[in-house]
Amino acid sequence: MPFLKRLNPVQHEAVTYGDGPLLILAGAGSGKTSVLTSRIAYLVERAGVDPSSIFAVTFTNKAAGEMSERLHDLIGHKAHSLWLGTFHSLGLRILRTEASANSHGLTVYGDDDQKALIKESMAALNIPDKAFNPRNVLNKINSAKNENIGPEEFAADYAADFLGERVAKIYTEYQRRLRKMGVLDFGDLICEPIKLFTEKPELLEKYRSRFRYILVDEYQDTNKAQYLLTNLLAKESENLFAVGDPDQSIYAWRGACIKNILDFQSDYPDAAILKLEQNYRSTQSILSAANSIIEKNSNRMEKALWTDNPHGSPAHYEEALNEYEEARLMIRLLKKLADKSDSAYRDSAVFYRTNAQSRVFEEQLIREGIPYVILGGTRFYDRKEIRDAIAYLRVVLNPNDSISFKRVVNTPPRKIGKVTLGNIINLGAERGVDLIEAMKIACAEGRLNKTRAASFVEAIESFRSEAGTERLSELTLRLIEDSGYMMMLQDEGTDEAAERVENLFELVSAIKDYERANPDAGLADFLDHVALISDVDSFVENSDRLTLMTLHSAKGLEFKNVFMTGMEEGLFPHSRSADSPDELEEERRLCYVGMTRAKERLHLLSARSRSVYGESSYRLRSRFIDEIAPEFIELHTDDSGFMRKNREYNRNNSDNGVYLDRNVYASDNSHSDSPSDSSDIFTAPDNTHTASDEVYYTNDESQLDPSTHRAGASSFNWRTGMRVTHPAFGPGVIRAKEGTGDDTKLTVSFRNGVTKKLVVKYANLMLA
């Protein structure tokens, strides 16, 4: 059992632990992946456990793939008989296994398809999407599903709430349509198995007796529904092996429930808890810097991460003038690393808080001719032409998939607009046939232009008739050609269209690769694959390229050199997290996750000014910079005057979790004339009764009492981000500003939910 020899004592104990629930608190870089893999190998090779009775959940498909590979090295072909994947892929696997008869048409909808179906449902209910943003409705439905709340329960919960009641109606309709079409959304992949198990106890019993060993990675990021599913399966055997790190919980916004890991011991009173506290990844400096950040969180399980690694160099912080300079600074530092050490580009990664930040880096990297890859943003499979091609494939598989049908029935243009489309759908409903059948009937009865419709119907049908004999990649290529889609692009003659054609060929070759890797897979399997994979999953470190990604995508990865960029208040921590201490703590965990990805060098960068929405504004460095104990960070900045005050201010106020809205003075011209002496431009918040945000920049100390700031003082410089109070609407935040002086108009979002555009002169606003 050679793999046991490589483990430290705690890891060894975890891997060889007997039956019963076990929680492993695994700090960053503490070798948890190897513990998980070894555990499975141990179960199979030493404990005599049948691999097919193991159910192992990872956070990404990539992690599952890597684990599968490593397992194959350890236990050979037996690695293929366990169930290993993300919650979503395993949920789908359960559903497919149990959906015997009508499994042919199980399609998984992604975000955009969901939104389209929400719109369709709203239209059917005569709810105008002006009053109700489909995106918001979708978010509500998704959050409900994260907690395994179905339409009925949702309706019951919100019966008294006008808005909630409408959302419940939409949810019900949306769900009805999903089921009618045989389509699942992401939430269904967890909720439907739960429903299945609840409604059919004998089925649950079958799964319980099959899967005697449940292993869950990243347990801190499971949501309520996933927790329920896990517990349904594990409750009888109680062989639940959960691994996680509460300090790395960064998906609360997606429903992740940190309580799941914190309450493990009360859920399983017999549970043992082991802590993996030795870090094998980072230098001491980096680890200490990261620790000094995470310690600022008040809601956490105590854990002392340490390392035997060399001390290394302290983290390096540097400010650039603006976001372009920030990118160039990153490139300078990157080149320096490449010159003096043997670091290749592939050893470095650039992290940022929001996808939008990637654009500037991309531009500068192209200019410098540095090879790079961007993870996330628009996935390959999210491109328009790819989604169109996928929609064709979905219609082949599931002719009732109305969203996909609508997407392509008139692409290329076949003179099938709203009216004709409505007729087809009605005809289908009347005769009880699918949409392709309905089109054929309409043609036969002369209600549809035959020649125009033919390219569509025939392309779909010929795919089907040859599905058994011809290869998927070949059929797909023929489908996009026969349908006229390819011709449509080729006729366009623009560079963009040419690129789309290229992408379609790339899709065909992606299908070829897939066929090679999965010889037995069919169209349905490929579509599942497309729906469930993400960019991170297909990330391979094979060529020498710099990697760019969001901090969220960085979870689970490691790089020799890490650049964390956009270290600015309002961006990171993000201003959307400003109002809630909990969200702020999550931002801090995100910072911790980012820092602990670095093995040797950690660069933290920020821009003093940055364009957002095309308008540039001044920024203050992130409080996180100032939370790092000074001995672990080198500050390359003009640390006098303004910025020094900033630092002291952050120091004094950042450890209590109270957010101070620095957007207030982080704006256009107020900064350039900041006093170089040390007059108290930053006063501590007066937290007597208002919520702490009365910090703003001014030269006049007498104005520091917010109650003296009335709108009547028309010279007052209102800025976006400021907290204000309106006599009628109550407290709110300034979102936008137009005009100057007496003409100033402000867009204010009030806490009661309404957003108003107000003329300052009349509004009688006060600073909150």
Added chain:
DNA sequence: GGTACGGCAGTTTTT
């Protein structure tokens, strides 16, 4: 039924 243009909302993070 197709197209051209104008207005407005949007960006936090994703399986």
Added chain:
DNA sequence: CTGCCGTACC
């Protein structure tokens, strides 16, 4: 600034 949606016209 951009991309999407709705409207008005062909």
